[in-house]
Amino acid sequence: MASHAHDDHEPTTTGPKVLATSTVSPKVRTIAVVRPSEQQVSYLAATKAGLGITLKHFAKNLFGRRRTVDQLNKGEHPVPTTAFQKALSVVSPVNDIETIQYPEEKAVYPERFRGLHRLMQRDDGQVRCVACMCCPTVCPAHCITIIPEQSDDNGIEKRPAVFEIDELRCVVCGLCVEACPCDAIRMDSSTHAKPVEERADAVMTKEKLIAVSKENGKNPTSIATQGGVGPNWRERG
Amino acid sequence: MDWLSNNIYAILDNPALKWLLLIMVMVMPLASLLTWAERRQSAMMQDRLGPNRANIGPIKLKGILHFVADAVKMISKEDFIPGSVHRGLFALAPILAIAPVLIAFAIIPFGPTIYPHSYTSTLDVLGLATDPAAKPFADSIRLQVASFDYGLLFYFAVLSIANYGGVVAGWASYNKWALLGGLRSSSQMMSYEVAMGLSLMGCFLLVGSLEPGFIVANGASSQMSGANPLNWLWLWQFPALILFMTAAIAETKRAPFDIPEGEPEIIGYFVEYSGMRWGLFFLAEFIEIVFISAVIATVFFGGWQVPFLDADGFRVGGYVTEINHQWVSTGGWVLKLPHAAVTALQLGAFGLKVILLAWFQLMIRWTLPRFRADQLMNLGWKVLLPCALGWTMLTALFKLCAIYLGWL
Ligand code: SF4
Ligand code: SF4
Numbered sequence: 001m002a003s004h005a006h007d008d009h010e011p012t013t014t015g016p017k018v019l020a021t022s023t024v025s026p027k028v029r030t031i032a033v034v035r036p037s038e039q040q041v042s043y044l045a046a047t048k049a050g051l052g053i054t055l056k057h058f059a060k061n062l063f064g065r066r067r068t069v070d071q072l073n074k075g076e077h078p079v080p081t082t083a084f085q086k087a088l089s090v091v092s093p094v095n096d097i098e099t100i101q102y103p104e105e106k107a108v109y110p111e112r113f114r115g116l117h118r119l120m121q122r123d124d125g126q127v128r129c130v131a132c133m134c135c136p137t138v139c140p141a142h143c144i145t146i147i148p149e150q151s152d153d154n155g156i157e158k159r160p161a162v163f164e165i166d167e168l169r170c171v172v173c174g175l176c177v178e179a180c181p182c183d184a185i186r187m188d189s190s191t192h193a194k195p196v197e198e199r200a201d202a203v204m205t206k207e208k209l210i211a212v213s214k215e216n217g218k219n220p221t222s223i224a225t226q227g228g229v230g231p232n233w234r235e236r237g
Numbered sequence: 238m239d240w241l242s243n244n245i246y247a248i249l250d251n252p253a254l255k256w257l258l259l260i261m262v263m264v265m266p267l268a269s270l271l272t273w274a275e276r277r278q279s280a281m282m283q284d285r286l287g288p289n290r291a292n293i294g295p296i297k298l299k300g301i302l303h304f305v306a307d308a309v310k311m312i313s314k315e316d317f318i319p320g321s322v323h324r325g326l327f328a329l330a331p332i333l334a335i336a337p338v339l340i341a342f343a344i345i346p347f348g349p350t351i352y353p354h355s356y357t358s359t360l361d362v363l364g365l366a367t368d369p370a371a372k373p374f375a376d377s378i379r380l381q382v383a384s385f386d387y388g389l390l391f392y393f394a395v396l397s398i399a400n401y402g403g404v405v406a407g408w409a410s411y412n413k414w415a416l417l418g419g420l421r422s423s424s425q426m427m428s429y430e431v432a433m434g435l436s437l438m439g440c441f442l443l444v445g446s447l448e449p450g451f452i453v454a455n456g457a458s459s460q461m462s463g464a465n466p467l468n469w470l471w472l473w474q475f476p477a478l479i480l481f482m483t484a485a486i487a488e489t490k491r492a493p494f495d496i497p498e499g500e501p502e503i504i505g506y507f508v509e510y511s512g513m514r515w516g517l518f519f520l521a522e523f524i525e526i527v528f529i530s531a532v533i534a535t536v537f538f539g540g541w542q543v544p545f546l547d548a549d550g551f552r553v554g555g556y557v558t559e560i561n562h563q564w565v566s567t568g569g570w571v572l573k574l575p576h577a578a579v580t581a582l583q584l585g586a587f588g589l590k591v592i593l594l595a596w597f598q599l600m601i602r603w604t605l606p607r608f609r610a611d612q613l614m615n616l617g618w619k620v621l622l623p624c625a626l627g628w629t630m631l632t633a634l635f636k637l638c639a640i641y642l643g644w645l
Contacts, residue, residue, distance in 0.1 A: 042620060043605075043616070044479070047601070047604070047605060050604040050605060051600060051601070051604050053604075054282045054600060054603060054604045055600065057281070057282050057283070057284060058278065058281045058282045058600070061281040061282075061284060062281055096284070097284050097285060097286055098284070099285055099286040101286075
């Protein structure tokens, strides 16, 4: 039995027996492969061992316990209750099914998980975005469309008339959040873009983006300073 | 109506009807359920959950309905036919793959012979043995579509037609990968068919018949009842069981013998197929699993026999036999059961055996990785074939000695 091996290690004296070395590239060698002699004759022994492993898992998962999403979030394992489960847990203590049944069960996402975008609001409910065009400029997927308009609030210069993000094109890089100078766009909603039946439905309009905060129980306002004097910019001297 | 009630048993005994019932009631549901069971079982073996969500409203049934969803999907999918294919052969190939397997079910005895007139009472075994033409035994229905003398040879012959399914699909697709898959499948089938046929020769020698119904009724020796598990061939022909199972799994073209498919390499002979045409290839594989389970159950595990259940009830320690042209029952512990209950138990036993064996095949399929082509050929020609030949000769020698010593 011989086979070709390519590795970057220097040939060692203790390694596999080298049968031939390539003249073109000395790293390509033909080595002698030593396999257990039973395996050369029949695969029965290996099959038996393999079946033992898979059967163990099958039995454990069919009759055994299931790790709940709470335990998964806390890094705990279920406690075996029945005698059979106890016996199984001796054979294989962990390795429970860790599948999360998504819509019903949700794992806790890390704090910096980038979820669906949301547009923040000012204290009086106006959209925080000042249509500075930083985010559509930085967006590598070119999926943000903003049409600015003059704001009728004298304290504010511009606001977006149209603010759309095509969630199908978004690569969830988070650069728009980084670029925003006034904390108007965030991706901390801890949720995913909703499945849609038509591509057009995946385009989040300004209203939808504002509604994301409420839908996911997030505070739509920000404590970040806006206009240089904090949230109460109207009381500017 | 009169005509119908007079001829109802003759109609029920019609082979075509029995075949249709067998396919529709047992084979098709089992094969389609296997498509779901395979995914669930493999998930269980790999610490996953598997498909468990398909539902009709609140009815979820642990995801069993996935096979319905699959069927709906495949039927409603676009039936795409590439422009360069040979249309006739392209359409023929899936049928060639699935039809022989369905036909081969004709030889499987899936239940005992039913005597409708003694349905509510206990079957009179002695009376049946003495005078099979008597009134209570009239209109008997044999739960086997066709009992040929050449029995299992029919299976080998018909199933080798199924090989054309893969080859023709590969050829007609006008696609290099499909052609490679077709060639691989034909070479594999050809190698393993030899070993598969030969591995059962020992059983045929021992039983003295090729007819599966006969094998089930008598087991390894006619001295003991066919209902005795020690009389089933798995004990007497254990090496043959392993050889046959290996070759038979190779015949289904599934892992570890799935090089005709080889998803990461060539995708296989059905690479150009879509929708239900592909579904037929897929289903054919699962029907083959059911069929092979049925054959193994029939030949090695006593078919529809329930351990120690004779036609008239449970009987331990004795048997019904002929002594001096007189049929007698040699005592033992007997529990009489009505004929209907016996039949139901035996049908259930057959179903259970088939399901267990199908489960075992799925276990194998999700345990072993794929063989390399050269390993496959080595295993087929250098291991299975000589072993099958050797075992046949050993069995022949054993039988010769047994006859010489007067055991048989
Ligand atoms: S996350 Fe990245 S790709 Fe998505 S909208 Fe923001 S900048 Fe564009
Ligand atoms: S970067 Fe912020 S303020 Fe500027 S357009 Fe985008 S969301 Fe609006």
